Amino acid sequence: xxxxxxxxxxxxxxxxxxxxxxxxxxxxxxxxxxxxxxxxxxxxxxxxxxxxxxxxxxxxxxxxxxxxxxxxxxxxxxxxxxxxxxxxxxxxxxxxxxxxxxxxxxxxxxxxxxxxxxxxxxxxxxxxxxxxxxxxxxxxxxxxxxxxxxxxxxxxxxxxxxxxxxxxxxxxxxxxxxxxxxxxxxxxxxxxxxxxxxxxxxxxxxxxxxxxxxxxxxxxxxxxxxxxxxxxxxxxxxxxxxxxxxxxxxxxxxxxxxxxxxxxxxxxxxxxxxxxxxxxxxxxxxxxxxxxxxxxxxxxxxxxxxxxxxxxxxxxxxxxxxxxxxxxxxxxxxxxxxxxxx
Numbered sequence: 001x002x003x004x005x006x007x008x009x010x011x012x013x014x015x016x017x018x019x020x021x022x023x024x025x026x027x028x029x030x031x032x033x034x035x036x037x038x039x040x041x042x043x044x045x046x047x048x049x050x051x052x053x054x055x056x057x058x059x060x061x062x063x064x065x066x067x068x069x070x071x072x073x074x075x076x077x078x079x080x081x082x083x084x085x086x087x088x089x090x091x092x093x094x095x096x097x098x099x100x101x102x103x104x105x106x107x108x109x110x111x112x113x114x115x116x117x118x119x120x121x122x123x124x125x126x127x128x129x130x131x132x133x134x135x136x137x138x139x140x141x142x143x144x145x146x147x148x149x150x151x152x153x154x155x156x157x158x159x160x161x162x163x164x165x166x167x168x169x170x171x172x173x174x175x176x177x178x179x180x181x182x183x184x185x186x187x188x189x190x191x192x193x194x195x196x197x198x199x200x201x202x203x204x205x206x207x208x209x210x211x212x213x214x215x216x217x218x219x220x221x222x223x224x225x226x227x228x229x230x231x232x233x234x235x236x237x238x239x240x241x242x243x244x245x246x247x248x249x250x251x252x253x254x255x256x257x258x259x260x261x262x263x264x265x266x267x268x269x270x271x272x273x274x275x276x277x278x279x280x281x282x283x284x285x286x287x288x289x290x291x292x293x294x295x296x297x298x299x300x301x302x303x304x305x306x307x308x309x310x311x312x313x314x315x316x317x318x319x320x321x322x323x324x325x326x327x328x329x330x331x332x333x334x335x336x337x338x339x340x341x342x
Contacts, residue, residue, distance in 0.1 A: 001078075001214035009035040009076045011063050011109060012083030014043035016172040017124065020203040021080060021210065026053050035059050037072055038083065063105030069112040076116065080210065081109045081123040081147075084140070088128070088253050091136040102139035103146070110150040114159050120217060122210055123147045125165040127199055127258040127304075130265075134253030144222060148280045151219040162217035164210050165224050165260055165278075167199025167304070170319050176235065177320050184240040193250050196232040197257050197304040200311060201225065202319065213275070218288050220280030224260045229307040230316060238313035239320055261302035269296045276302065 003025065012018050013036035022034055035057040036044060044058045061068040063083045073079060084102050085091055091098035106123065113121045125144045128137035150161040170177065183189050201209075205227070213223040236245060250256065261269055261276055268279040272293035279289065311319075 001211065003029040003031050003078070005030065005032050006077035007032050007035065007075060008078045008080065009037055009059075009073055010080040010082055011037045011105075012081075014038045014040055014047055015082060016169065016203060017082050017206060018080075019047060021082070021207045022047070022056070023051070024204065024207045024211075026051065026055060031055060033057050035072060035076065037061050037063075037069075062101075063108055064100050066108040066111060069108050070115060073112045073116045073118055076118050077120070078214070079109060079113055079118055079121040081106065081121060084124070084143075086126075086136065088134050088136045091139065092134060092253060095135050098135055098139050102136075103142045106143035106146045110146055110153075110161065113161070114150065114154040114157060117154075117158050119158050119160060120214060121147070121150070121159065121161045122214060122217070123161070123163045124210070125163045125222065127165060127167045127260045129165065130259045130262055133255060136253075148220040148222065149282065160217050160219050162213060162220070163222045164206075164213055165222050166201050166206055166209065167227060167258060167260065168201070169206055170200060170202045172203065176232070177239070180236060180239045181320070184243055187240075187243050188246050189236045189240055189243045190246045190248050191232055191236060192248050192254060193256060194233045194245065194247060195256055197229050197307075198232070199227050199258055199260060199304050199307070200230045200319075201227045209275070216272075216277065216290065222278040224276040224278065224302065226274055226276070226309070228309040228311045228315075229304040230311045234311070234313050235316050235320075238317040257303050257305040259301065259303040261296070261300065263299050263301050266296040266298070266300035269300075270294060271296055 008031055010018050010021060013022060025031060025034060033055045037059045038044060039062050041060055048056060048058060059072050061072055083105060085098050126140050129140035129144055132138040132141050144163050147161045147163050180189055209225045265278050268281060270277045270290050270293040272290050277290050
């Protein structure tokens with residue numbers, strides 16, 4: 001999408017994705033400005049000190065605050081909604097907070113976009129939203145549905161909405177890689193289940209996927225990238241070939257494998273080459289099938305265990321080299337636990 005001269009706003013702009021997105025856009029697009037919308041003034045200050053770009057606009061605010069969002073989104077051309085509570089265990093323990101941020105926050109973003117006639121809103125989702133087994137996934141499923149059907153509330157306006165749904169992000173906060181790096185020093189890696197598989201994507205790939213999906217939005221689509229899978233045991237062997245594997249057992253809210261397109265969704269999904277496009281279950285005034293691509297066959301399922309693209313141990317090792325180990329407290333948690341998420 002040509003972002004020249006446009007004003008962007010990114011919620012959760014000081015998070016892992018938000019920071020990378022801002023860096024990429026500033027380096028490659030002649031935007032008018034990027035409004036960084038987040039709650040943490042220290043992270044905003046640190047981001048500004050690192051980037052020192054006059055196109056940055058630092059807006060303190062919370063997606064729970066509808067009034068603040070309405071002010072922040074005035075005159076905006078594109079909203080990227082990345083703010084969320086993402087740690088599975090934290091959401092389970094604080095369900096009211098998870099719903100207010102992930103569900104009501106998505107509603108507030110959509111409402112502000114409609115009221116201010118923002119032409120495009122892209123929301124970040126997750127494979128955890130598919131057949132959710134924990135509250136985090138359930139809230140992201142609700143957020144997806146809110147964004148998918150937001151066009152219904154603006155049938156005559158310019159606002160369009162889309163979502164991207166992808167898997168675990170290499171090295172993001174809560175990722176398994178920093179945990180394994182810390183545990184490797186002890187010679188023992190804790191793994192919840194050695195059969196576990198996950199989809200895998202880098203931060204830069206996630207950013208590029210969001211940017212490349214912007215031009216494809218008509219109204220309510222969810223875009224799913226074709227990305228490789230990895231086996232947790234392959235990652236463990238790549239990072240610490242001599243380490244012992246201690247199996248701790250699957251925890252509540254955790255899956256063996258992740259799914260990004262279900263059999264039911266496949267009936268309204270198109271394969272357009274490098275990604276799948278899931279149409280809204282109830283078409284809006286603006287939604288229409290993609291100009292290219294084919295409908296998926298009956299019974300199709302895109303999951304991390306039936307993927308045709310798998311990362312080798314060499315590829316996995318190369319992807320881990322720039323990721324730092326965490327502090328001791330985080331490393332005590334078993335890898336593959338419900339907390340690892342983009």
